[in-house]
Amino acid sequence: MTPQLEIDAPPALHDFPIGSAAAPSRGLGGFDAPSAHYEIVGPRGAPVVAVLGGISASKHVTSSASDPSSGWWEDVVGEGRAIDTRQFRVLGIDYVTSGKSTESVTTADQAEALAAVLDQAGVRSLHAVVGASYGGMVALAFGVGFAGRAGRLIVISAAHESDPIATALRHLQRRVVALGSAVGRERDGLAIARGIAMTTYLTPLHFEERLAGCDRNDSRLVEDRIGDYLKTRGERFAEQWTSERYNALSLSLDLHKIRPEDVTVPATVIAISSDRLVPVAQSRELARRLGGPSQLVEIDSSHGHDAFLGDSSRVAPFINELLRIGVEVVS
Template structure:
């Protein structure tokens, strides 16, 4: 199986010996990978939990233990919007991932072999429960704030629902209380690309026969939804970068861009983890807590303050889904600020547009 890529500063929290999953199945001896940034206060009242999107690891920012830039380097660190001179930040690699947390590439203690597709069905709620266990493993009983972006925003909502006393406030960025048909369809195509690669071999692929073609296609499909058509036009237009090396091969600059960035990703990620995590997003529906009423489920979440941010060019988690989160939390009594930001960068604007996303996050945290 694929070798796990674990950043140098990553640590591990053991989950309860018998960790029950929402959809059935139990993990034994599972763990969650995490990194911490900044120092906890004497009373532990400055702890922020950061929950990630589908693919990031726990290395959100550089640190003395690992000076390599993290995936949210522009947002997190001393003097930055999530100021680690003030906040003690815990970032976890999602359960089911492949960067240290127990997932399909991990060894099943019952067999000594990798789980592969025998890994139990994974839900967003399982990811939330594992993150909550990690917080308590580290000795904290309450968070000042839980921050979640994209899939991490879903995980944060599940955490607030299942562990109602754990967090006093919430920052929701480009998130949703459930998946829409469009995003389900896109992820279905990504999974089909992986499963259609003969090297995937029903999940039993070998490291030397990694299903690269399927993963490349899946990643490229995802990347076309992470940014907006407006940005593609502005950045690439109809620029050509070559005539292509084969019939119908890459010719336009945007094609070379997709290929370059997809190749940087694929061999660092387990295809089976990609399948499990993407399906967990499809399944997630906070409204299940209240007979299908998303509004009522959101109103039941108990936070004092919340910041909900989205952008009008996000096609994967459209802006009206962030507005739904804000309205629901407000109906439950929370003091909510909702921001519809103008950015050409689409769903991934929270990673690439610090000028838009950084100041409101910093301002919100300063009020806690």
Template sequence: MPCAERNEGAVVSTSINLPPGAEIAHLPQPLRLECGEELRGVFVGYEILGPEHAPLVLVQGGISSGRHLAAHESDKAPGWWEGCVAPGGPIDSKRFRVLALDYLGGNGLTTQPQLCERVEHAGLGFPEVSTYDQAKLTALLLDELGVSELHAFVGASYGAMVALAFAERYPERVGSILAISGAHQAHPMGVAWRSLQRRVLRLALENALPGEALSIARGMEMVSSRSPEDLARRFGGKPREGGPRSPWPVESYLEACGRDYVEGFRPEPFYVLSRAMDLHRVVPEQIFVPATLVSVSSDQLVPSSQVAELASRMAGPVRHIEVESLLGHEAYLSEFESFAVLLREALDA
């Protein structure tokens, strides 16, 4: 795992163990960040699928996603967008070459914070990262891969924010973008939820409970990304029998989600990317790349009204599509049929 440590104002990466199917690029030059700091010795973890000379589509998801989109020959484990990225699928890995990478500061193979023993260093020993920084990292990876232009950039949640930043800063390097559940800046509702998550992380880390902190933060994330109607439909029952402290169905669900999450993620990257989402800002009037913007009717973190505002302010060709769903911010992970149609249309445009 490429961690980061302070060294006279710089951040350098340490040893890396590559899992099956993963590839890694080492950036030869320091990465200058929007905050004014530099990262040295940056590594970028990525996976790439599909025919070698096919048009390249970049796919990025939320802060808990990463380079592994779908099962393939080298790694049979299911990916985070299994079914959407597949031979003959909506993002057709027979027709397109498909790239995904781990975020800077995130929980993958790309340079990230070290494990922290002291709470004051929990995610804070790593520089603040912006979506423009993630876009720059993407452009530098494309340089390393010898790719001059993307056919399309498909981004969902945080990935949509990065796609918008990439379109603003590198318009000559992408044919079009599809931004799902993302807007030009963080909505106050999203900032409110994430600020509470970070407070929970800090409080629990002060008491040496990093796993419990991350589990609770993940539970809050699951609640904020769902709609009240969805939770009522799925978990409207009574507490399980077994005594006065028997958990409610939704309580058991959140505890299970938290346990599963802690097995594969750490608090420090969660903290860094949570903060990065809140810092997100792009200038819609400077985005000329053709764009398809997708919102979800029940999304409380990125409301359709905010995506409509973004569409009205963008300088280039744009269409805004609202998907009717009770599944909230992460509907793109479950509403396969609706999003399959949108993905095919956007990539064919």
């Protein structure tokens, strides 16, 4: 039975069955995922902004009275921040990991799940979709499938398709996970795969900075500065993930492909010039080919693909300015 939700009493946390009477219009009954999970924070009646992150992001975007723990984008979303929860109602979702029938989950599936959440929450249209990394891919898919339900797309570190090198690297990461699972060491496989991924999210300069002042001839020091960092990040990730979820979302990144010309919603592409997963040339192509009003913002950062997380102060002002378009913001 679908719960009765007080969706206008922020902040609020909600779960509901996909394919139930709550969301019959989107044809989501084919999803294997039993429910959609979302969190909505902000004042009643405010413009709604969907905020979507990478595959490790969740519905918990920022802290709130319902959940005071830090969200995955705490530096950007919250009271007085770039996405101000006093001015906007922020919607976050958990990604589904199963597609229709036996098919792999796609960014189009995630877009349909977002639309189902909007139906359940009584939100006819979004002021904007702000998506970074995988979330940017989902934002583009939403722009293709649900153009009338978004006023603007802000796409960060994402493009219309996966770069071949990025696809190759993720393929190897999935093989590491498979090997770990095959020998009864799933957690180790996930941790190593995540460590490899971290080397693609960041830049050589970032790791150079980690070795600053280090004697490169001392292997123990090098291991401490680089190896321990990657091990810690990997183990923290592996504590919260299963191989099935990792493989589903990793493959979904590789399967992503939309025609930029099909995106007619006004869109801003924010590219990081040092991004090795989404080369800036790919972002330029996306911005050039988009079917609606578009603009390209290029930002330089030693954090590369992960600049939206590790160097958010450079990204946030552009988001804030774009969200203010067409909205009467109270000072």
